[in-house]
Amino acid sequence: MSKFVKIIMFWSAVVPLLFTVSADEVDNFIKDVQVSTFDCPADDSNPRVDNYLMDSGITLEQSIKLKVHKAHWLICVGSTEKAKQLILGLLAENMLSQASESYASIHYQLGFIFDVNDDPRKCEYYQLSKQLSKDKFGDIYLSSQLGLITECGADKQDFGVKLGQLFSLIEAYSQQGNIKALAHIHNNIGLLYSSIGQRVLAAEEYEKSYRLGLTVYEEKNQLAPLISIISALTGSGDFDNAKRMIDELGEGNSRVNTPLTNSWYHFALSRHYYVTENYEEMKKSLSKWNIFLTQISNQEMTKIYDWYATAVCLHYKDKGCVEAFLDKQNDINTAMTARFSRQERYLGFLVKAYLFMENIEAAKGSFDKYTSISLEKMRRQQGSGRVLGVAHLHNRISGLETNLEEFERKRWQAAFIILGITFCFALLAYWTVGRAYLKKLATDPLTGLLNEQVVLSKIRKIKSTNSERVNTLVLINVSNLGDIQSQYGSTESKNLLTQLASCLKHATRDLDIVGRVSADQFIVCLQDIQESIAKESFNRIESALSNLAVVSKKRQNIEPVIVMHVYNANTGLSDVDEVILEIRKNRHKVT
Incomplete structure (x- = not known):
């Protein structure tokens, strides 16, 4: 053996001994960085944990505590799969005392990881960690209790x-x-x-x-x-x-x-754009979210990302993309987790996706699940004594049912082609023209808003709210419309009304009811809303209209005088005609 090789071997054996940390240093570090189960370790502790774990001088107990700490940190940063593998490795070594805090802690951590991934084994581990920590480790015991109360025994325990x-x-x-x-x-x-x-x-x-x-x-x-x-x-x-x-x-x-x-931020932002149907902004947020998803190991969030990305594909009618997602739902490894596959919004999406792919049977199956879960949810809401959002659920069910019926009609129309091409085209033409005609009947031709008959019909159907929420009507009147028409002509007055309608569309939410109820009057209905939020919405509408800038073709400023009247009620709005009549009799400007 050469002298050079002997020197390398000597120093490779001696150097670790020179830099081995003391047992007290490691113990003090573990004590300083330890946090409760419902807190998260500081990020800057992790590099030192890794360094200590590579040190040959640490004891077995110290190694176990450091690994438990690291698993906790991995869970907190979203790397649940890495944490799971680390914990399973500790259990496989079979070196932990069953009376130790570390043993109780990793069983709670496993329960939490299974909980995140909606794995039914979560309850087994929550129960075990509760037994292991009782009268010994208070934070683990509390967290285990909460996991069992919140996530387990749903069929056996009353809410x-x-x-x-x-x-x-x-x-x-x-x-x-x-x-x-x-x-x-x-x-x-x-x-x-x-x-x-x-x-x-x-x-x-x-x-x-x-x-x-x-x-x-x-x-x-x-x-x-x-x-x-x-x-x-x-x-x-x-x-x-x-x-x-x-x-x-x-x-x-x-x-x-x-x-x-x-990842949390872009998940929340993507979901917001999804529910408000802002697909352009949703595309931007998804592209950023995808970057951060690759840096954490969270299967559930990855599957939610796939769902939202496919929703964008559905909006832009990308058949290949939608088909690939639906194929994934047939594989247990890539299908949406059970937690989300029972959500109304996801099931509603599946109905639309299957209809788009012309898979009527799968669409019906998803719709049946949607209806069953929605009705069960309504039953449970009623049992809890506070019924919230029941009418909204009914509306969503009816909307999906209409989609299914519409698709069913189209399928039969296609079948009729076999019986006679001429008849089929005549029927299709009637269907297309009829739909356009019905839409025209419901819409004010100038502004594109709902016309008086339709908007008041919708408002009359609104039900009473609970004591903490209101139904709000805002009646908007352009009091000098006649003067504007006399001074600038009908074209300019029509342009003013069109811009005012556009203002209202942008200042209101998708679920608000907006329409034109006379030549110079518009109405906005905010249904089942907290009074403070209704006031904020009213202020937003008032601000948008106050900033309405209309310039005539001759570069003259047209100054509309906008008068707004607000009516709040906890009751239903079946008497909306009387309310409007009363407001018209007692007009006054609200500032």
Whole structure:
């Protein structure tokens, strides 16, 4: 053996000994970086964890604690698959004491990972970690309890019992003054409300969790509840407040800037554009989201991304893209997770996708699931004593049912071609012209808004709200329209009305009812909305109209005088004709 080789071998054996850390240093580090199960380790601790794990001088117990800490950190940054493999490796080594905190912790972590991926094994591990931590490790015990209450035993336990258990925990931890635990419990109350479709109540609990967390968590850990708030607000149809919370998430993310928080932000933004059908902006957000998704291992978010990307394909009628997604749903490894495959919005999307692909049987199957889940959700809402969004669900069911019926008619029309090409083309022409004619009958020809007959008919069908929400009517009158027509001519007055209608379209939401009710009057109806949000919407409409700038062909400024009248009620609006008549009798400007 050469002298050079001997020197290398000597130093390769000696150098690790020279740099081996002391046991006290590692113990102190583990103590300093340890956090509760409902908190997240600091990102800057991870490089030192990796360095210590490579050190040959650490003890077996230290190695186990460092790996458990790393698994916790991996879960927090969204790398759940890597965390799972690390934990399974620890269990395979069979070196952990079953009485240790590490053993209880990794069983809770496995339960959480299975929970994220909607794996039914979550309940088994939550139960085991609860037994292992009872009377010994309080944070693990609480987290395990919350997992079991919120996610398990849905068919065996009454919702009221679960809610009672959570409020008992609130009382107990309030006496202890444990703010982190209280934030964690409020988040789970939100999850429980979400499970029965009570989105408004869920949003309130998530916001409590968020506000409490602001006082005790680092900024990165403060952002997670925002995703839940945004989801609940979106689910309740409160898109304006959802967008405001998305903007708040974006501001926080700009300071934190991790792959996971970036993924959260673009997920929330993509979903917002999806539910508001803004596909151009959705495409931009999806392209950014995809970059960050590749940096984390979260199967569920990846599948949601595929769904949203396919929704864009469906909008632009990309048949190959839609077909590829639907093929994935037949494979258990690539299909949407069970948690999302039971959502009305996803099932509604499947109905439309299958109709687009002309697979009527699959569309019917998805529609049947949609109806079953929607009706079950309504039943559970009624059982909880607060019925929220039932009429909205009925409308969505009816809309999908109409799509199916329409598709069924088209399929029969195609079949009739075999019996007679001439007859089929005549029928198709009648169908096309008839639809166009019906649309024309429903629309004001000048502004494109709903005409008086149709808009008032829709408003009359609106039902009463609960005590915390209102139905709002806004009657808008161009009081000097006659003068404008006399001074500038009918062409300019028509141009003014067209621009005013365009203003109203942009200042209102898709679910608002907007129409023209006379030559110089328009109406906006905001249904089943919080009074404060109704006021904000009214201010937004007023601001848009006050900034309406109309210039004649001769470069003269046309100054319309806009008078607005507002009517709020908790009752239904079957008497809308009387309300409008009363407003017209007592006109006054609202400023």
